[in-house]
């Protein structure tokens with residue numbers, strides 16, 4: 240057979256070639272037709288791609304992380320990444336630097352507020368909304384002494400007053416650092432409290448972008464009990480990206496570290512360093528490191544912190560970061576795994592993650608219709624947990640295979656930040672009830688993490704009496720094992736009595752800031768979900 244020797248011999252080239260004596264008008268018409276044909280073809284390709292993605296999504300294993308705000312959902316998610324996607328976790332570690340710096344600066348500013356209240360009570364009372372109002376710290380303050388009420392003011396020795404005043408002045412730039420970091424990291428830095436709810440609503444009226452973010456998932460009617468049954472508004476439904484601030488922070492931190500080393504190391508050719516983007520928060524923090532240490536270690540300040548119950552107004556990891564001031568407030572600070580697990584930023588809306596849960600490499604049973612990849616690469620959805628965010632959860636209840644419910648059992652003596660009338664454990668029980676009886680979740684495996692056992696232990700050992708806050712606890716032993724057994728029984732009873740179908744109870748006592756223990760628990764969870772779903776042949780869409 241003779242092969243074509245040049246293009247004109249090729250039948251395909253010949254067939255596609257324009258007619259030899261094509262006029263200019265004919266050419267224009269032909270090109271127009273070809274462009275239109277290409278557009279239609281592209282549209283078809285795009286539709287096929289979308290359909291393929293939708294099918295793939297439908298088949299992927301899907302898990303929802305649910306629970307009230309600060310229950311530990313995002314911390315559990317970080318543990319999943321650390322255990323199953325360590326490279327992604329390591330690559331993102333550097334982007335947590337600003338969040339950790341902000342966690343530290345906010346704690347120091349809260350201490351400075353308490354100090355101001357003691358040094359000059361009248362001035363402080365006019366500013367007191369800063370501390371637990373607009374700054375949006377996570378928990379409402381425990382009722383401390385009234386500023387201006389002399390019986391509530393500590394006696395500060397005269398010789399210490401001047402030194403503490405000076406320290407306070409030298410640390411004043413940290414207010415601006417807090418504002419800058421919040422602006423950089425976005426609305427997740429604003430905790431939803433009774434006070435901030437008002438601020439956020441009025442910001443929405445002005446149509447600000449930040450309010451738009453902050454209000455993601457906020458129902459029209461404001462605070463809602465548990466999971467609302469009405470349809471969420473469209474703003475609440477879409478998956479929010481968790482990458483935005485992480486990508487920006489990663490770039491900024493790398494830049495800042497390069498800039499720090501530029502005098503000793505030559506900048507690689509072609510790398511353009513934008514000095515205007517250098518990290519001024521890091522510079523100010525490094526400049527204030529010694530003063531922050533002096534403040535935190537000062538015996539008078541310690542008394543004030545205790546007296547004003549500053550720590551109970553902050554989130555649970557504040558003391559961890561305050562214990563590491565010199566390490567964090569240095570120019571070359573790079574977060575450790577533990578730092579990242581402890582870092583606090585509120586989750587906005589619903590965020591989707593892909594976790595490669597593969598451990599033993601086994602294949603999915605053929606009759607379930609999963610590809611090997613879909614079987615191991617789970618879609619995990621982390622949600623914002625405050626009452627105002629819960630409407631956003633509902634669209635994710637359809638076709639979900641597992642719910643991992645976080646119950647912070649140490650919160651038996653705490654109140655919801657967004658509604659101080661409600662006890663946090665009571666809110667968790669109400670939420671659990673609604674999840675257990677929800678029709679949309681009837682085929683999902685429900686797993687319970689009774690979390691924050693470390694804090695529970697600390698509280699009970701410090702003498703906090705459970706039965707003062709939960710009369711039903713009666714005269715049972717005021718210690719961790721007895722309390723955990725009691726609580727576990729309550730959760731199990733509710734699950735069994737409320738589930739539309741007969742259900743297995745999977746409960747774990749957890750401290751999710753402990754990565755080693757959590758990795759073991761997560762391996763059991765994964766196996767439990769797969770086993771339970773294997774038994775339930777109906778679950779595959």
Ligand SMILES: Nc1nc2c(ncn2[C@@H]2O[C@H](COP(=O)(O)OP(=O)(O)OP(=O)(O)O)[C@@H](O)[C@H]2O)c(=O)[nH]1
Pocket residue numbers: 306307308309310311312313314315554555556580581582583584585586587622623624625645690691692693694749750751752
């Ligand atoms: N001590 C201790 N702290 C914990 C534990 N679990 C979570 N935390 C801390 O509690 C804070 C809140 O945890 P997150 O994981 O951000 O809570 P969340 O449920 O995602 O909260 P939202 O995003 O607001 O819904 C963080 O500072 C965590 O480090 C725990 O078991 N023990």
Ligand SMILES: [Mg+2]
Pocket residue numbers: 312313314584585586621622623
């Ligand atoms: Mg979260």
